[in-house]
Amino acid sequence: MSLVEQAHHPGPAGPHRVAEPAYGGTLRLLTTERIEALDPATANGTATRQLLWATSRQLFAYPATTDPPYADRRARPVPDLAAELPTRAGGTVTADGRQWTVRLRADVHWDTDPPRPVTAADVVRALKRLAGPAARSAALAPLADVLLGLADYHAAARRAFARTRPTAAGYAEFAARHDLPGARAVDAHTLHLRLRRPVDDLVRLLAGTGLAPVPAEYDAWLPGAAVPRSTGPFRPVGRTDGGVVRLVHNPAWDPQTDPLRARFVDRIEARGDATADEVRAAGRGPEPVDLSWAGGAAAALPVPPVGWALDAYLVFNLRGPARPAGPRHRAVRRAVALAVDRLAVAEALAVPGVPSRLQHGLLPPGTPGHRPYDPWPTPYHRGDPEAARAALAELGPDARPALHLLVPDEPRRREAAEILAANLAAVGIAARLTAHRDGDLHDLLLDPTHGRAGRWDVALCGWTPDRCADPDRELRSLIADDVAGGRNYGGYRSTRVARLLAAVRAEPDPARAAELRHRVDVAVLRDLPVVPLVAAAVVPLSGRSPRVRNLRLLPHLHRVDLTRVWLDPDTTG
Known part of the structure; x- marks a missing residue:
């Protein structure tokens, strides 16, 4: 039985099948994991990257899937922000495999006022921030392994700020003075990448690391402190005093330009740093918890292990x-x-x-x-x-x-x-x-x-x-x-x-x-x-309320695609 079929047959609490998606409602999440700042340069935790999937577009990405196996080498990344897959036959990968040209879609916008197109320079900026002196993203190591000059850029940034307290202005000035040989914006929607050696799986690497662009506004903030901007179906609107991260609709997102994501719920609210006891009691509180993650939260798992x-x-x-x-x-x-x-x-x-x-x-x-x-x-x-x-x-x-x-x-x-x-x-x-x-x-x-x-x-x-x-x-x-x-x-x-x-x-x-x-x-x-x-x-989910429908897993994260979830209005949490 696929995940979709399991979601449509929730058991005693919700025995009927709902065939048509419902729109609206608030999807509430609870996890024992820490939810970090929604900044691609500092995101490491799976829960954080799961939320980033709902708020940011990537160059390439793995489509969510419903049937096992959810995650293995048979999963194929597809264009997301990119307009197409680079190939030797198409002339966008050189014969020696060391140079790649990535053409970006021209119809993806930031949630600025007015909305502004995402550009190749935004991708270069993301790579430089990723390799900054305070780098802590797990994406840096695999990218530095293949992208020409990225490891050297990071080493130079660490030396430059070894004896001075980093500031946003200092970061921006360093980035302006130092080129990154492996990444160049040819024009607004063309990115040229140079590699240290031939790599056939660059698209897979970029999809797995979740490389996402960042806008010029981020130059005014240290990594992890920026006011988030969004290119995905949702945008962050802050964190409550209780630590709940809130996402609402991004008005600049156009579903016609996004083949990978959807948007059914009105809001997403996620709280991290919960205790295992809190997760176990999640379904018994005054506010329903729809999806939860924690070791030991439930003996009867709502979806099977994935590896x-x-x-x-x-x-x-x-x-x-x-x-x-x-x-x-x-x-x-x-x-x-x-x-x-x-x-x-x-x-x-x-x-x-x-x-x-x-x-x-x-x-x-x-x-x-x-x-x-x-x-x-x-x-x-x-x-x-x-x-x-x-x-x-x-x-x-x-x-x-x-x-x-x-x-x-x-x-x-x-x-x-x-x-x-x-x-x-x-x-x-x-x-x-x-x-x-x-x-x-x-x-x-x-x-x-x-x-x-x-x-x-x-x-x-x-x-x-x-x-x-x-x-x-x-x-x-x-x-x-x-x-x-x-x-x-x-x-x-x-x-x-x-x-x-x-x-x-x-x-x-x-x-x-x-x-x-x-x-x-x-x-x-x-x-x-x-x-x-x-x-x-590996268990992608510890708990699920009866009203949750349309579970699909992101193969590289082993987590639910939140943009695809909808809530059955006729089933109580």
Whole structure:
């Protein structure tokens, strides 16, 4: 049964089928995730990017779908803001694959007064803001990997503002004085892109990162502080004192120019930073919650899982000072890997109704190159304190290992961290726990200056691969790229792993490439910059009210396309 059919057959609370869409109403969302500023330069969280889909057009995008599989390499991006797909046959991609010409639609407008057309210069501005000195978007790392000069632009911006407090005027002046070799506005509606090497999946990369233009008005604001402008069917109108982000109709949006989005509801209201208990009680309050996301919110999921994620893993800070018994010593990392009681951690993290399994390798199930293997086995997966102590003995008799462990401020994660701390204490490693809101933890890990200053030693993280993206680029972002916005939080580097990744990139045979990815996995786990713990199914939705209709999932986000949802007026929430 497709998602649409499930939505039309909501069960006992709404047994009748509503065939015709209804317009109007307020779609209310609740999530345990942090909802960041609706700015493409700073957006990282899935909930934030889901709202951005409703407010901004992208160069290319993945259409929402109703039938599984929702997200894999078979999903095909299509033009959104772009007028067409660039091709060699059409003369918009050079024979060597290093230069791409993207022609933009001329009928997409900003919600300015009067409405102003979106231009190629707005896309160049977005790329420069993305690579600014305070960059924190996860889109930077994959784009810097392919777009000529983007990594250099970011490095130059960081140097320019290393000793001065950044200002919006300073950002704008820097951008005006520094060209970006890989992106040039040929005219109002023609964008020329130059790449570091031939790339066949540039459209897929641009769709996955959600590259969206930003208007000239953003030059007056620091990234994340701008008054949002919209090109999508909705526009933001602020955030209430209670933290509710409100979206209303964008009068400048023309459905005839947007083949990917719709607009049924009058308003969207989204609140983040909710507790899991609040999400569980969402349907029982005075105001109905239509869609919700939270681990453990419901045992009976309204839609099936859409893949697997590395739900929990430990990452070590390898950038920090070389302490006598700190995380830069492989013996310490090996002792941690051997001390962990994975079964207890998995039980703490388990969500009713969501499949999970112990994870010993880096690549979760369903990821090309995944193989079931255990590089650091312990009896019954319960940990091996004796082997862990033997590893620590390599540090000498006077070593007193102590680790600062960062953990998301969420009950299941805190419980898992307390189990980890007890495991480490049992082998002689003192662990100090610090809990952060998920978005704050992400910000802290993204900034390498915190790592170099030794402000953390190990962090409990999670990783959901984008199965629409190039799997090799996803893997490099996790364990090789050392660019702001990337997921290589600990700064791991290995020439052996780099050579293997290059071999994967050059290998045309899928089976051979998958075997090479497994060899990457084995090589990384030999060095132990990370300790995988648990894999879990990716669940795009925790709760849905009976009045919600027309659920369609965005493949690259594993989330509902809010612009396609409509509310049945004859069914109460």
